[in-house]
Amino acid sequence: MVTAEPQVLTVGDRYDAESIRLFREKGWWQDGSAAALLDRWAEATPTKRFVSDGVCEFDYATARTRARGLGAALLRRGVRRGDRVAVQLPNWSEFVIAYLALARIGAVLVPIMTVYRHTEIGHVLRNSGAVAVITTGVFRGFDHTAMFRDLRADSPALSTIVVVRSEAAEGELTFEAACATETEDSELGDHPDADVPQVVVYTSGTESTAKGCVHTWNTLDFSARGLARDVFQLGADDVMFMPSPVAHATGLMVGVLVPLSVGAETHLLDVWEPTEGLRRIEQYRCTATATATPFVRMALDAQRTAHHDLSSMRVWLCAGAPIPEALAIEFDQAFDGGVLMPLYGCSELMAVTCCHPGDPLERRAGSDGSPALEGVEITLIGPDGEEVPTGEEGEICYRGPGAILGYWRDPERTTATIDTHGRHHTGDLGRMDAHGYMRVSGRLKDIVIRGGTNLSAAEIEGYVLAHPQVAQVAVVPYPDERLGEKACAVVVPVPGATPALTDITSFLKERHISMQKLPEKLVLVDELPMTATGKVQKFLLRDLAREATG
Known part of the structure; x- marks a missing residue:
């Protein structure tokens, strides 16, 4: 039985009129779209390399042509604005093209990491109601296309499979053929509204069934522009290095949206191996990245014998665990003055706190930073629902322009997470010092x-x-x-x-x-x-x- 189409979450459901007015007045929400940004850079710097992965690469003009072609092919298969399309691909250049194609036609991206299998993906397909999937064949010994063919029986909405770097069966599309589709603006239509759902990112589900985090272009673009400007200080000549999965929050935000926001370049690595990662940084002269903290330890251990030229790397954001002081010092030495900085965020909010250029070592190693961007309000709430004093532990709550509208098809969870003051309760615990720097101290239930x-x-x-x-x-x-x-x-x-x-x-x-x-x-x-x-x-x-x- 096909699940009834849910009522679409709206900005008005999430934010009051005064908050929306403020976000626009301050420029935190600027409307537009990812595809409009692609158009801008394709016109201004058509031959500039936009995305590469060590196997294939696309300049801005080529990326636009391919995204438009794929978008048209999906439209002709019946994909409509607001429809969800699952994308399970490694860190390949084709993932970026797929995202931009969906952004152009107003479909909703549902990214799925390649490590997920039948059980997790079956839940995502059923919950999202995805009508199409873009995936690959055998990657690291597992046949992803075969899995989706199996899952179609329990996912009646799923009608189209697009296959990347592999053979397509009868009735399926190859990615290359789809991208070669010729189209006109009249077929693609206007750029979508910046306040409707654009991406549904599913949480990793450590404790329960994965939740679909509903982001609009404005909620994503707020974090992307802010991180590019205030944290990475990224310009068009920079090269982002992304070994974290672009099919999840950190990789999508930092590996795709941050460089796109300024017309920079991004280089993707599909399988993390520290020596190869260092070689890519040297070869592509990468200047910034963001990963989980263990990646840094592995990279530093590999560099002891690899001796690559890492002088191009300026900023490495670390998420998921505190940065030991010794690690920060070792990083500064190995990366010739590059800076290791903490970031605390989640799929629902992207960037919550982080350190910023100029923060001293004791801040970078002793905290998870201050509010990441202008417009982000962090409040620590005690068991009584009141704000706790400085230095005391409380639940970390976020209010600002980067929060999700809610959880897809889960109004109860949405209501339980977003309070009547518009604050998003993270379920994480933290302490704030007298200087406004926070340290995450644990989980509310941990x-x-x-x-x-x-x-x-x-x-x-x-x-x-x-x-x-x-x-x-x-x-x-x-x-x-x-x-x-x-x-x-x-x-x-x-x-x-x-x-x-x-x-x-x-x-x-x-x-x-x-x-x-x-x-x-x-x-x-x-x-x-x-x-x-x-x-x-x-x-x-x-x-x-x-x-x-x-």
């Missing part, structure tokens, strides 16, 4: 309730991570008959080490850590289970801790 006392898992993780034999750690609760819960430290040791629980607890006692915060169980693992966006899957670790002995 706690161990030991004997009725709430212990922050992130706080304990920070203590354990200081142990010299610990490379990575995640703290999770396990049941205890007497206290309700106790803390288990799941540790990835440094190579060659096998720390015991007593080694870690003695180390923490010497640093005068509260006894109740000492882990009472230790599990050693080779690696922590992660989502494709670099989040630890703690629900798996809770099961591991529950079953482990000792």
